[in-house]
Amino acid sequence: xxxxxxxxxxxxxxxxxxxxxxxxxxxxxxxxxxxxxxxxxxxxxxxxxxxxxxxxxxxxxxxxxxxxxxxxxxxxxxxxxxxxxxxxxxxxxxxxxxxxxxxxxxxxxxxxxxxxxxxxxxxxxxxxxxxxxxxxxxxxxxxxxxxxxxxxxx
Numbered sequence: 001x002x003x004x005x006x007x008x009x010x011x012x013x014x015x016x017x018x019x020x021x022x023x024x025x026x027x028x029x030x031x032x033x034x035x036x037x038x039x040x041x042x043x044x045x046x047x048x049x050x051x052x053x054x055x056x057x058x059x060x061x062x063x064x065x066x067x068x069x070x071x072x073x074x075x076x077x078x079x080x081x082x083x084x085x086x087x088x089x090x091x092x093x094x095x096x097x098x099x100x101x102x103x104x105x106x107x108x109x110x111x112x113x114x115x116x117x118x119x120x121x122x123x124x125x126x127x128x129x130x131x132x133x134x135x136x137x138x139x140x141x142x143x144x145x146x147x148x149x150x151x152x153x154x
Contacts, residue, residue: 006038007144009038067117069100089104099130
């Protein structure tokens, strides 16, 4: 079990990983040196990655989609490798309930989404496909970035 003080630090990082250790220390009442040590301890273990969430539409990528696919069993590994290296694929998940992969893709427009599916389907036999266009972000990356959620984790 992770100590409550560590969870407080992690919640602060989830909220804003660019916040200074001084500010995190003020809000959590944990000494800066302890926060620094905890960061080093959890790096590459519990903390997988420090990242920035970007508004892709401001970069001209106006179509985002979650695409669920079921791929022919013999092509799954090659399809996985293809998805791992495709520039428009933001995230890929192995899923269940009749599908193999959930693909989160970022594209300039809807036509590019359709072209991606056509190319993917041309390379690998797709047995089933569902496309869900993301119209609006309502909540994103907010789990455990509020100290009130810590009671749920403990």
